[in-house]
Amino acid sequence: xxxxxxxxxxxxxxxxxxxxxxxxxxxxPNVSYISEVHYVDPGHVALSFQFFSKTRQNVLENPxxxxxxxxxxxxxxxxxxxxYLRTEACGPxxxxxxxxxxGIASHSGMTGVFQLRGADVYRVESVTEIYGATLEAPxxxxxxxxxxxxxxxxxxxxxxLASLLDTLLDxxxxxxxxxxxxxxxxxxxxxxxxxxxxxxxxxxGVGAEVHPGEGIIGAAAQARIPIRIAHATSExxxxxxxxxxxxxxxxxxxxxxRIPFPGLPESQSQIAVPILAGDRLLGVLFAESxxxxxxxxxxxxxxxxLASHVGAVSALLEDEAPAGEETPGVQxxxxxxxxPLRVRRYAANDSIFIGDDYLIKGVAGAILWRLLRSHxxxxxxxxxxxxxxxxxxxxxxxxSENLEARLILLTRRLEERCPALRVEKTGRGRFRFHxxxxxxxxxxxx
Amino acid sequence: MGRMTGGTExxxxxxxxxxxxxxxxxxxxxxxxxxxxxxxVVRGCGCRVSRDRRxxxxxxxxxxxxxxLDDIAANxxxxxxxxxxxxxxxxxxKGEDARVVPVTAADRAAARRxxxxxxxxxxxxxxxxxxxxxxxxxxxxxAAIRFTPxxxxxxxPGPGAGQPLRS
Numbered sequence: 066x067x068x069x070x071x072x073x074x075x076x077x078x079x080x081x082x083x084x085x086x087x088x089x090x091x092x093x094p095n096v097s098y099i100s101e102v103h104y105v106d107p108g109h110v111a112l113s114f115q116f117f118s119k120t121r122q123n124v125l126e127n128p129x130x131x132x133x134x135x136x137x138x139x140x141x142x143x144x145x146x147x148x149y150l151r152t153e154a155c156g157p158x159x160x161x162x163x164x165x166x167x168g169i170a171s172h173s174g175m176t177g178v179f180q181l182r183g184a185d186v187y188r189v190e191s192v193t194e195i196y197g198a199t200l201e202a203p204x205x206x207x208x209x210x211x212x213x214x215x216x217x218x219x220x221x222x223x224x225x226l227a228s229l230l231d232t233l234l235d236x237x238x239x240x241x242x243x244x245x246x247x248x249x250x251x252x253x254x255x256x257x258x259x260x261x262x263x264x265x266x267x268x269x270g271v272g273a274e275v276h277p278g279e280g281i282i283g284a285a286a287q288a289r290i291p292i293r294i295a296h297a298t299s300e301x302x303x304x305x306x307x308x309x310x311x312x313x314x315x316x317x318x319x320x321x322x323r324i325p326f327p328g329l330p331e332s333q334s335q336i337a338v339p340i341l342a343g344d345r346l347l348g349v350l351f352a353e354s355x356x357x358x359x360x361x362x363x364x365x366x367x368x369x370x371l372a373s374h375v376g377a378v379s380a381l382l383e384d385e386a387p388a389g390e391e392t393p394g395v396q397x398x399x400x401x402x403x404x405p406l407r408v409r410r411y412a413a414n415d416s417i418f419i420g421d422d423y424l425i426k427g428v429a430g431a432i433l434w435r436l437l438r439s440h441x442x443x444x445x446x447x448x449x450x451x452x453x454x455x456x457x458x459x460x461x462x463x464x465s466e467n468l469e470a471r472l473i474l475l476t477r478r479l480e481e482r483c484p485a486l487r488v489e490k491t492g493r494g495r496f497r498f499h500x501x502x503x504x505x506x507x508x509x510x511x
Numbered sequence: 512m513g514r515m516t517g518g519t520e521x522x523x524x525x526x527x528x529x530x531x532x533x534x535x536x537x538x539x540x541x542x543x544x545x546x547x548x549x550x551x552v553v554r555g556c557g558c559r560v561s562r563d564r565r566x567x568x569x570x571x572x573x574x575x576x577x578x579x580l581d582d583i584a585a586n587x588x589x590x591x592x593x594x595x596x597x598x599x600x601x602x603x604x605k606g607e608d609a610r611v612v613p614v615t616a617a618d619r620a621a622a623r624r625x626x627x628x629x630x631x632x633x634x635x636x637x638x639x640x641x642x643x644x645x646x647x648x649x650x651x652x653x654a655a656i657r658f659t660p661x662x663x664x665x666x667x668p669g670p671g672a673g674q675p676l677r678s
Contacts (some may be wrong), residue, residue, distance in 0.1 A: 129548065
């Protein structure tokens with residue numbers, strides 16, 4: 066029975082370097098620093114393999130090694146007898162260690178020097194606490210079971226996706242105490258994530274996009290694993306990733322518009338965890354802090370619990386009106402007076418401009434265009450999710466498409482950028498589209 | 512990566528700068544192995560280099576070691592890493608004739624000096640004095656391990672790590 070190392074996880078945050086002693090086939094001992102010791106499960110750790118070193122050569126020859134780690138709060142030291150099992154050069158463990166290593170490299174001035182070649186997985190065969198004075202035990206984690214219970218109870222009371230995501234950001238702020246956070250939803254067709262809710266930023270950034278693999282949000286989405294960075298790193302900064310992406314794509318004049326990504330300028334710690342509903346990636350929960358090392362293994366556990374609860378609750382939320390109520394009566398809304406609002410649509414990507422200002426694109430853009438046409442052509446203001454889902458003009462990619470998330474995005478972008486147009490939820494799967502000014506629609510063909 | 516035996520005509524691996532470095536504010540990590548080739552490792556609490564720079568003595572607290580002193584007695588093989596926390600500058604020495612020798616008053620003075628200097632180096636990169644002192648230890652009974660370095664490697668993190676030490 067291997068000794069559980071769960072209680073030692075704080076030792077594996079990279080705050081204090083660990084060392085490994087190995088021995089060659091010829092019996093020559095070697096000792097070396099390890100950049101990253103990663104907690105895999107109660108019986109295994111993974112060490113970062115960055116260079117073809119003597120350590121690496123030795124463990125391939127003789128798998129028995131000894132690792133010494135230091136608790137970053139108490140200063141207590143532990144000796145782990147370990148046995149090398151295998152190297153993983155891709156996959157979730159590798160991605161997670163790669164992101165964390167980038168943070169460690171940044172912390173220690175080693176950016177560009179540290180590059181992960183593989184995650185070397187070891188079985189832990191024994192753990193010994195090394196004799197010595199230690200400081201007082203660290204305070205208990207902030208995300209404890211009692212706090213989680215309260216958060217989950219509040220999330221369970223959500224009646225629709227919008228209130229579920231808002232509650233998620235609310236509980237992060239209080240009782241958990243994280244005031245800079247956002248939720249991005251996954252768009253399976255366009256292979257991107259778009260921000261639908263955020264807290265703590267000057268601009269909400271609703272509608273801002275991240276591509277899978279970009280920064281820690283994209284990495285968490287792609288590998289479907291939690292990713293944390295304890296120290297600011299340019300390598301995994303979403304800002305830089307997005308700037309480079311912009312440069313590599315080039316911006317198509319007038320059409321390819323981007324909403325600036327929100328973010329803390331002095332961000333030091335970041336965490337991104339996938340929100341999964343069954344095996345489907347729903348989105349990513351992201352939080353950041355100006356405090357280095359803000360997110361540890363315990364916080365990661367807490368985030369994963371919250372995110373999986375959000376995934377499960379969202380799957381239970383029906384977004385369609387009960388049968389028999391799907392066709393709202395055609396009720397001609399009163400035509401507003403005043404100067405017309407010029408709304409332009411580029412058919413190429415369903416991007417919508419209000420006057421000369423970019424508003425939205427993609428599925429949310431197509432929905433808005435349909436609502437506007439319906440307003441102009443037959444004066445309708447009441448709509449259902451079902452009619453949108455069945456409308457070929459909106460080209461929803463498939464049934465798993467999260468229409469409700471698109472409506473949240475559209476509703477919030479209109480609130481922020483175009484108060485003359487408003488989406489109001491009127492019941493499960495139903496909403497009213499308010500048009501407070503006359504509109505002049507203009508379509509730019511492909 | 513080849514082991515470097517010898518190194519100068521006088522068979523002396525350490526120049527004056529290296530000798531000063533390993534006796535300075537560096538982490539001293541000592542490793543051995545037993546008959547089953549299972550390694551042991553312990554943080555040392557000081558180092559002294561002989562006047563002719565042919566002999567290195569590292570100081571450890573035996574209470575912190577597992578099989579390390581038995582391993583030394585059984586096979587004399589040792590590897591020691593010296594690394595300055597604030598700069599990451601690191602070298603590794605290896606020896607084949609390690610033995611436990613009596614601790615002298617000068618050794619105890621060296622351990623006290625090492626604790627002060629090492630804790631100051633850690634403080635310069637943000638570690639609290641209490642934390643550094645807890646990790647260092649060095650207040651209990653000491654053991655001295657003496658060996659003749661027969662191989663020396665540059666081990667500062669990076670692709671050049673593992674190259675034979677140069678002056």
